[in-house]
Amino acid sequence: PTDASTGIDLYLGVGGAPEGVLAAAALRCIGGQMQGRLVFRNDEERGRAERIGITDLSRKYDMQEMASGDVMFAATGVTDGSMLRGVRKIGLGFETETVVMRSSTGTVRWIRAVHQDGKKFHY
Known part of the structure; x- marks a missing residue:
């Protein structure tokens, strides 16, 4: 389970997709929960996402989608x-x-x- 001694109940942040995947992996290991959404800074980033097959640019991803299997x-x-x-x-x-x-x-x-x-x- 998560560490109750930290006093942290909720964490919010904005970061890159790789950092989100790392956070999801760590939270899966300790029984935490997480949701994430891609945030684009400009049209170039939106275009790059579309080119790799992402069609719903405002989709919310759950932790299992970001870090699946035995992590x-x-x-x-x-x-x-x-x-x-x-x-x-x-x-x-x-x-x-x-x-x-x-x-x-x-x-x-x-x-x-x-x-x-x-x-x-x-x-």
């Missing part, structure tokens, strides 16, 4: 955010925080990894 979602923080810490330099290496989720089981894994600088990164 796995993974995200690693690059900069600090509300869900994940960003990459941190520690000693001679780096620390990352990742969340991995699966829709079929509802499993959510939090991974804190330490990457040794000299063994992975060549710069």
Whole structure:
């Protein structure tokens, strides 16, 4: 289930279609819900949608349409955010925080990894 400790009941936003699909995938994994609609900034974007076969430009898509089947979602923080810490330099290496989720089981894994600088990164 979703995380009641966040105090978040509803999230609204506007973003690109790829970001909407990623959000739908993550929400499917934790029992959330989502609807989305394509928002076009100009006629060129509308034309591109029509060329790939989208005929109803104001259609509302449900979460299952945006992320169907057995969905796995993974995200690693690059900069600090509300869900994940960003990459941190520690000693001679780096620390990352990742969340991995699966829709079929509802499993959510939090991974804190330490990457040794000299063994992975060549710069």
